[in-house]
Amino acid sequence: MKKSLYTIFTLLLIVGCKNNTETNPEVTVENETEQEAKYPSDVIPFMDKWKILLGDGTYVDDLVDYQKDDFFYVENDGKTDWVVYKTPNSGITSRTSSNTRTELGEKAHWIPETGGKLTGTLKVQHVSTTGNTDVASSYSVVVGQIHSDEGHENEPLKIYYKKFPGHTKGSVFWNYEINTEGDNSGRFDYSTAVWGYDFSVVGDNATTSPAEPEDGIALGEEFSYEVNVYKGIMYLTFTSEGHESITFTKSLIESEFATKADIPQQIIDNYASRRTVGVEREIAYAGEINYFKQGAYNQANGKSTKSETYDGDIEKQYANGSYAEVWFKSATVGSATPPN
Numbered sequence: 001m002k003k004s005l006y007t008i009f010t011l012l013l014i015v016g017c018k019n020n021t022e023t024n025p026e027v028t029v030e031n032e033t034e035q036e037a038k039y040p041s042d043v044i045p046f047m048d049k050w051k052i053l054l055g056d057g058t059y060v061d062d063l064v065d066y067q068k069d070d071f072f073y074v075e076n077d078g079k080t081d082w083v084v085y086k087t088p089n090s091g092i093t094s095r096t097s098s099n100t101r102t103e104l105g106e107k108a109h110w111i112p113e114t115g116g117k118l119t120g121t122l123k124v125q126h127v128s129t130t131g132n133t134d135v136a137s138s139y140s141v142v143v144g145q146i147h148s149d150e151g152h153e154n155e156p157l158k159i160y161y162k163k164f165p166g167h168t169k170g171s172v173f174w175n176y177e178i179n180t181e182g183d184n185s186g187r188f189d190y191s192t193a194v195w196g197y198d199f200s201v202v203g204d205n206a207t208t209s210p211a212e213p214e215d216g217i218a219l220g221e222e223f224s225y226e227v228n229v230y231k232g233i234m235y236l237t238f239t240s241e242g243h244e245s246i247t248f249t250k251s252l253i254e255s256e257f258a259t260k261a262d263i264p265q266q267i268i269d270n271y272a273s274r275r276t277v278g279v280e281r282e283i284a285y286a287g288e289i290n291y292f293k294q295g296a297y298n299q300a301n302g303k304s305t306k307s308e309t310y311d312g313d314i315e316k317q318y319a320n321g322s323y324a325e326v327w328f329k330s331a332t333v334g335s336a337t338p339p340n
Helices: 002-023 025-036 265-272 314-319
Strands: 048-055 072-076 081-088 100-105 116-126 140-148 156-160 169-177 187-197 223-230 233-239 245-251 292-299 323-334
Touching: 081 292, 081 314, 116 140, 116 292, 140 223, 140 323, 156 223, 187 245, 187 265, 292 323
Parallel strands: none
Antiparallel strands: 048 100, 072 081, 081 100, 081 323, 100 292, 116 223, 116 323, 140 156, 140 292, 156 169, 169 187, 223 233, 233 245
């Protein structure tokens, strides 16, 4: 009898433990959390093709199953996983820039004649809330680039998002930097608006913003870009729900700015009063090694834009709006394709 009772008790104990495990919310939540933990490479699986520089100066060249809190990680907006790129106004950056970045750099390199293709679907969540409104770089972040790896290491393409304080809508535009002859002292960026303003639109003084753009893009509003460099020609496509899709074509091997007569009025108005404006070599970036970049390249800093940096304290910058934050949900990089 005692043996029978012991057997029944043991069976009930086993069943009870099993049921408790299945229904215990703490156990279930813990297991689900472990299963749901993701790296950026789980969301956008092209991370093996990139290296990264983070806003605190961390450099990493193996991004598979890599993340770093507060800089490069995954967030879910309730529907979709996004890769987050976040960087302060002041931190440790590259040797060629005073601006911080949490930004991918393509491992593969190419010349415009062979080309390449980069796509991204993103939303900008935050730009610096401080800075001088009459400085073009204030309140902006670069979300995609083509960067030269030789010569003057200029940039044939920078895709920007910018939003002035007090505005709901910001602007998306792209800049082309001329590839100068000589010492590069005459270099300039020619800017083209996609939605909203181009780079040249600034406030009348350090504290007054221009009027809000009517056709702009708000923080948190999704948009996509495609950069396709095919046989020396750059084809750009920008799309966003509720906005007109816009395309551009720009040669990277034959300059539009090779003589003084070619210099646009935008450049004369924005550069000539401050310094000498140069011209571009006739073959532009032909034969020059380039590569793609993608992420958050913060254009706000304490020097040129007079943005708040809290003496480089990253925690204070994040707490007080002195940072840029960009979310990507999809992106690709690879070979160029024939344009449609």
